[in-house]
Amino acid sequence: MSFFEVVRFALRGLSANKLRSALTMLGILIGVAAVILLVAVGNGSAKAISDRIEALGTNTITVMSSGGGGGGSSTAKLTPEIADALIDPTLAPDVASVSPVVSSSATLTYEGTDHDVTSFVGTTAGWFTASNTPVGTGAGFTADDEAQARRVVVIGQTVAEELFPGVDPIDKQVTVSGALFTVVGVLKEKSSTGFQDSNDTAVAPLSAVREVLTGYGSINSILVEATDPGKVDAVQSEVTTILNQQLKVDATSGSTSTPYRIQNASQLLETQTETADTFTTLLGAVAAISLLVGGIGITNIMLVTVTERTREIGIRKALGAPRRVILTQFLIEATLLSVLGGALGVAAALIGSSFTIVGVKPVIVPSSVGLALGVSIAIGLFFGGLPASRAARLRPIDALRYE
Amino acid sequence: MSKPVLDVRELRKIYGTGEATVHALRGVSLTVERGDYVAIMGSSGSGKSTLMNILGALDVPTSGQYLLDGVDVSRLADRQLALARNRLIGFIFQAFNLIPRTSAVANVELPLAYAGVKPKERRRRAMAALDVVGLADRAKHEPNQLSGGQQQRVAVARALVTEPALLLADEPTGNLDSRSTDDVLEVFDQLSLAGRTIVIITHETEVGDRAKRLIRLVDGSIVLDRRQAPVLSAAGRHSL
Numbered sequence A: 001m002s003f004f005e006v007v008r009f010a011l012r013g014l015s016a017n018k019l020r021s022a023l024t025m026l027g028i029l030i031g032v033a034a035v036i037l038l039v040a041v042g043n044g045s046a047k048a049i050s051d052r053i054e055a056l057g058t059n060t061i062t063v064m065s066s067g068g069g070g071g072g073s074s075t076a077k078l079t080p081e082i083a084d085a086l087i088d089p090t091l092a093p094d095v096a097s098v099s100p101v102v103s104s105s106a107t108l109t110y111e112g113t114d115h116d117v118t119s120f121v122g123t124t125a126g127w128f129t130a131s132n133t134p135v136g137t138g139a140g141f142t143a144d145d146e147a148q149a150r151r152v153v154v155i156g157q158t159v160a161e162e163l164f165p166g167v168d169p170i171d172k173q174v175t176v177s178g179a180l181f182t183v184v185g186v187l188k189e190k191s192s193t194g195f196q197d198s199n200d201t202a203v204a205p206l207s208a209v210r211e212v213l214t215g216y217g218s219i220n221s222i223l224v225e226a227t228d229p230g231k232v233d234a235v236q237s238e239v240t241t242i243l244n245q246q247l248k249v250d251a252t253s254g255s256t257s258t259p260y261r262i263q264n265a266s267q268l269l270e271t272q273t274e275t276a277d278t279f280t281t282l283l284g285a286v287a288a289i290s291l292l293v294g295g296i297g298i299t300n301i302m303l304v305t306v307t308e309r310t311r312e313i314g315i316r317k318a319l320g321a322p323r324r325v326i327l328t329q330f331l332i333e334a335t336l337l338s339v340l341g342g343a344l345g346v347a348a349a350l351i352g353s354s355f356t357i358v359g360v361k362p363v364i365v366p367s368s369v370g371l372a373l374g375v376s377i378a379i380g381l382f383f384g385g386l387p388a389s390r391a392a393r394l395r396p397i398d399a400l401r402y403e
Numbered sequence B: 001m002s003k004p005v006l007d008v009r010e011l012r013k014i015y016g017t018g019e020a021t022v023h024a025l026r027g028v029s030l031t032v033e034r035g036d037y038v039a040i041m042g043s044s045g046s047g048k049s050t051l052m053n054i055l056g057a058l059d060v061p062t063s064g065q066y067l068l069d070g071v072d073v074s075r076l077a078d079r080q081l082a083l084a085r086n087r088l089i090g091f092i093f094q095a096f097n098l099i100p101r102t103s104a105v106a107n108v109e110l111p112l113a114y115a116g117v118k119p120k121e122r123r124r125r126a127m128a129a130l131d132v133v134g135l136a137d138r139a140k141h142e143p144n145q146l147s148g149g150q151q152q153r154v155a156v157a158r159a160l161v162t163e164p165a166l167l168l169a170d171e172p173t174g175n176l177d178s179r180s181t182d183d184v185l186e187v188f189d190q191l192s193l194a195g196r197t198i199v200i201i202t203h204e205t206e207v208g209d210r211a212k213r214l215i216r217l218v219d220g221s222i223v224l225d226r227r228q229a230p231v232l233s234a235a236g237r238h239s240l
């Protein structure tokens, strides 16, 4: 009997039991699709987190005053002078740029239209590159603008849309807290990093913002850019040394309560990625359980039909089928079911992954496809093949009497 | 004289253990020559089916020897056993044993498929066999769409389709009316005339009368083994 004939027998066997075949395939399909999709969702959310953090710039650190103000430790007053002190080729050779930042909310007015921005930023010209916030149309302000305290402003996309619908905002004048600012550029659209609209912002020279809005008190933060993403940690220790000098902090005593705080984007990225990895593992475990449950379902269906199939095997043996032919037929049946079910599961997962699931765009992990397919095919082969091989070994009369 | 087709010596079959032990066969010895037509009769539970299953190489005896065409069956490997069941023996079960959800013609084709016959030829011969038992018009029906008697005739067709040298039938007419019984017995008479060996189990004396030899089984032992002149079939008598 040729192999081709055995395949035809297997196909006939499958079509003779359509409901059973369909249920088995459905079980495998759901198991495989669940594993691939859940892992993809986990992976997608991890990717989204790291993308957001990378958008902040991984080669920068941010110095802030420790804010709390509670306890005994004093809160440092960050000033532009401290920022200037950080530009020191000998003490801090890895610092590429330093941008002092002040920020406050403000109301922008243009021809009677008001718009409140949550963060009106005052900084220096280097901030645009350091903070990974490129200018889209027009230009950023220059170091000269900052030195002269010229009232120029670069606005975000949201501000441009609100104040200048259908109008080119460049060279228009907006009123901020009684002072006129000239719009010189519009920021490139930025993907939002969470709940805040990062396009609802305006950036102006530090000197001008202090003059008009915030006054000459302390500044909010200092953005320090490293020459290279790998030098971030070096920059952090250099900056710490200078700050301790400037703020007269005794590095040897209570180091737990420094009056300033340093946020390191790459550290943030690391912890966030770890969290995301845990999340992915968790989802993977849930998925593995669903694959297991699917597998038990398949096993159940296969076992329920074992009595009937065993009798059938008895008949076939009595009619002169050798053990090998019977085994081949039943293995092909099991393989077809699990491979077809698995392939449909992968297809379902691929289709499903093109949709956004609970706010996450799933990103398929190739190894999860292989794993899910492998496990489902193994389950199908094992539980399809095992009863068949047992029955094929029985004497025909015992197989016929099986109950 | 060539060696007998069937040669069993001191066959014993014991089912179960301890309290529930059943001695289904208690030392049966029997030889059947080529071309013989043997009817085995006996009350229910006397071990007829047990003997037949062993003769059909579907079961093995607890002790005793079975030579099929001079070959000791207990020494055959799975492949050779399969070959013997397929080429040499046509077996008709008491309980039909058709494959469910599979058409009558596909059921009849099955032994031919395992014999490696090409699909076209297979279909032709299966249809011819169904025609012999008068079921050509039911070829596409599945077992659960056939009456008991029709299922039995499909089982007969399946046993005949390979033209086996040895036909073993376990109550092949148990579910048939007198007309269908006559049709099937007519087929057996033809096969016997063509020189094939037939062993048939039956409860009906008119079926037993058609055979050349009658064996009576009581409680797992042969109590009667008699040659007889076969009674001609009704159809045969009319044609004379």
Ligand SMILES: Nc1ncnc2c1ncn2[C@@H]1O[C@H](COP(=O)(O)OP(=O)(O)OP(=O)(O)O)[C@@H](O)[C@H]1O
Binding pocket: A401, B015, B016, B022, B023, B024, B042, B043, B044, B045, B046, B047, B048, B049, B050, B051, B094
């Ligand atoms: N698998 C089995 N396990 C235990 N006992 C069995 C088994 N098969 C048959 N028997 C017993 O062996 C004895 C002979 O059974 P067998 O089927 O050969 O009877 P039979 O002559 O064919 O009867 P019937 O005319 O009713 O078909 C019976 O007493 C039966 O109970």
Ligand SMILES: [Mg+2]
Binding pocket: B048, B049, B050, B094, B170
């Ligand atoms: Mg019986």
